[in-house]
Amino acid sequence: MNAPPKKPSREFLKPPVTEVGVLGWLHSNLFNTWYNSLLTVVVLLMLWQLVPPLFGWAFVDSVWNSPAEACRDIEGACWSVIPQNISFIVFGFFPDGHQWRPGIAMLLLLGLVIFSKDSRHWKKSLAVYWLVGLVTMGILMYGGLFGLLVVDTDQWSGLPLTFMLALFGMVAGYPLGVLLALGRRSRMPAIKTLCVVYIEMIRGVPLISLLFMSSVMFPLFLPEGVTFDKVLRAQVAIILFTAAYIAEVVRGGLQAMPRGQFEAAESLGLNYNQTMRLIILPQALKIVIPPSLGILLSTFKDTSLVVIIALYDVLKTTKVTLSNPKWTGFSTEAYIFLAVFYFICCYAMSNYSRKLEKALHTGR
Amino acid sequence: MTSKPSIVADTEYQPSAVPFWRDPDKRAIVFQVVALLLVAFVSYYLFSNTQANLERQSIATGFGFLGKEAGFEIGESLIAYSAADRYVDALLVGALNTIKVSFIGIVFTIVLGTLVGIARLSSNWLVAKLAGSYIELMQNIPVLLQLFFWYAIFYESFPSPRQALNPFAGVFLCNRGLIFAVPETHAAHATMGWAFAAALVIGWGLHRWGNRRQARTGQIFPSIRVSMALCIFLPFLVWVFAGTPTAMDVPELQGFNFKGGVTVSPEFSALLLGLVFYTAAFVAEIVRAGIQSVGRGQVEAAMAIGLLPGQVLHLVILPQALRVIIPPLTSQMLNLTKNSSLAIAIGYADFVAVTNTTINQTGQAIEGVALIMLVYLFFSLSMSLFMNWYNKKMALVER
Incomplete structure (x- = not known):
C-alpha cells in the first residue's frame, strides 16, 4: 500500500452504504429485484417455521446418553439409541472381546486412504503399502495367525462389512472393468460382442437382481459339496456389477485418447500389449481417476442394498437394534445418525474427486 | 489400435513367410475361438452343475409354475387380484x-x-x-x-x-398413509377424459399447423397457450353440461380406519x-x-x-x-x-x-x-x- 497523500486535493466521495459492506452484500445477493426480495422473505419465513422446532427437537429437548426408559417421556430426540448400541451397530456379530481387531483394521484403512489422498504419494510403493495393509487387515479380521481366534466371514458385519464390500468391489472390479473396456474397443467381433453383451446386460438390471442371483442362484452353480458363504457371494455380485460400470468409465478414457497416440505407438513398432500398457492405459486411466472415484462412491452407497439379502452391514445392524423392543420407535434418530455417517464419507469423496479433477486437468 | 500391417503385402516377401502367430488376422481368429470356447466351457460347467443340483433337490424347471395358483395376497394392485389367481x-x-x-x-x-x-x-x-x-x-x-x-x-x-393430521379439508395424514377426498364417480368423468384427449389431439394438430404456417409466412401462432386453454376448457365445458356434479367422496373415520376417499x-x-x-x-x-x-x-x-x-x-x-x-x-x-x-x-x-x-x-x-x-x-x-x-x-x- 502506498502512503496516503499528505494533502488530499479534494475529498474522496465514499460509495453509498447500500453498495458496500454487509448492506451492499444483502442488496446485491438477496434484494436486487422485487421478485428476489419476495423470494428471500418467503424462504426466510419458511425457515423460521421449520428450523426452530427441528433445532429444539434435536438439541434442546433431546437426551444424548441415557437408558431407553428415559427416552419414553421426553419430547425431543432420543440420541441415546446410538451410544447405547454403538458396539453392535459398528461391529455387529464380531465376537465380544475381539472387536479391537476390526477397529484397528478400519483405522489402518483410514490411514491408508488419507495417505493415498496426496498425489505426491502416487508411486509404486503405494501399491505395496496397500497390499501390506490389506493383508494385515485380512489377518486382523479372519485371525488364525499369531494366536488370533478364527472369525468366519459370516460373522463379519457392521461397518467393516460395508467397507469391505465397497473396497473389494472396486479393487477387484477395476482390472475386470479395464479388460472389458479394452474388449469393447477391440476389433475382434466375437470378443467385442461378448463384452458389449456383458456390460449392457449388467448395466440394464438393478443391483438387487444380481444380489438375488448371488444368494439363490450361485449355490446351484457349484458342484455338489462345494459351498462358499453368503458374504463372499454378495462380494462376487458387487464385483461383477461394479466392473461393468468401471468398463464404461474406462472406455470414456480410451475414447478420449487422440488417434495420434495409437499411430505414434504403432510407428515405433510397439505391439498391441505394449501400446496399451506403455502408452494408452497410463494416460487414459489418469483421465478417468475422478469418474472412477464417482463409481467408488456409488458402490459405497450401493453396498447398503445387501440388507435385502439379509447380510448384516451397518444399515442392517442398525435395523436389528431398532427391532429390539427397548429401542423401537427411535428409527428417525438412528437413521439420521447413519445418514450423517454416509454423508461425511461420500461428501469427502466427492469433494476430493472434484479437487482432483481440477488438479489433473493439466491441459494437453 | 493395431491396424493391419499392409507393408507385408506390398513387398516381395511371400505372406506364407509370416508364421501364423505373427499374423494379426490369424491371431485374432485364434483368440476369438479360444475366448468363445472358454465361455462355452464355463457355461456348460455351470449348466451341468445346476442341472445336477436341481435334480438332487428335486426342484422343477421351466415356466410351468406360472399357471399355478399363487396363494398369496398382494397389498395393493391396479387390477383385480386375489390369492386364488395364478x-x-x-x-x-x-x-x-x-x-x-x-x-x-x-x-x-x-x-x-x-x-x-x-x-x-x-x-x-x-x-x-x-x-x-x-x-x-x-x-x-x-x-x-x-x-x-x-x-x-x-x-x-x-x-x-383416530388422531390423523388434517392439514387441509378432506386430506388426512396418518400411519395408514395419505387419505384424501376425490370427486364421487360420475358418468361425466369418462366424457371429460375423452374431452381432454380430444383437446390434446387438437392441440397437436394446431401446433403442427402453426409451425408450418410460421415456416411459410413467418407469422407466429401461440399454439402452446391455445392448447393449454383447450385442455382446461373442453373438459370444463363437459362438466358444466353434465350439470356441474360437485359431490365429493370424503374419507370418514370408521372404527380404526378411514372409509372412502383415496388411500x-x-x-x-x-x-x-x-x-x-x-x-x-x-x-x-x-x-x-x-x-x-x-x-x-x-x-x-x-x-x-x-x-x-x-x-x-x-x-x-x-x-x-x-x-x-x-x-x-x-x-x-x-x-x-x-x-x-x-x-x-x-x-x-x-x-x-x-x-x-x-x-x-x-x-x-x-x-x-x-x-x-x-x-x-x-x-x-x-x-x-x-x-x-x-x-x-x-x-x-x-x-
Missing part, C-alpha cells in the same frame, strides 16, 4: 406396480429436479445455497437409507387414524418420496449443467435482437439446453426405475418383491431371477432405443 397374474400386478411408481416418480422428479436446478442458478444467494445444500445432501445419502427414513416417519411419527399406502408414499428426492438431486445437476452449457453470448444476442425474456427462454435457451439435458436425464429416469426395485425392502409389492415371494414359494430361483432381469432389460432397451431415436432427431445439422 402366479402370472401376481407377477403382472407386480409389474404394473413397478410401472405405477416409476411413472409417477418420473413426473415428480422432473418437476422437482428442474425447479431445484433453476434455483441452484438463482441470483438469490439464499435460494441458490439452499438448492446446493439439497443437492449435496441427497446425492450423498444412500437411497435405501432414505426409503427406510421416510417409512419410519410414516410408521413412527405419524399418529394413528395412498405408507409403503408407496415412502418409496415415492425416497426415489423422487434422491433422483431429483441428480436431475437438478443435469438441468443446471444444461442451462449453463448455453453460452452467455446466445442469451445476449437474443436479447439484442429484441426477444422478450420468455421468448429467449423458449426459442434460444431451451432448444439448446435440452439437447444437453435429455440424454443424461433419460439415464436418470432409468435409474429411478431400477431403484424402484428397492421397494422390496419396505414391503411395497413391486415386480421384484412379487418375484421374490414366488421364488421362495416355488424354489425356482433361476426362472425368477431371469424374469427380473428380462423385465428390467426390456425397460433399459426400450429407453436406449428412444435415446437413439432422439439423438438422431436432435443431431445438429452440420453444414
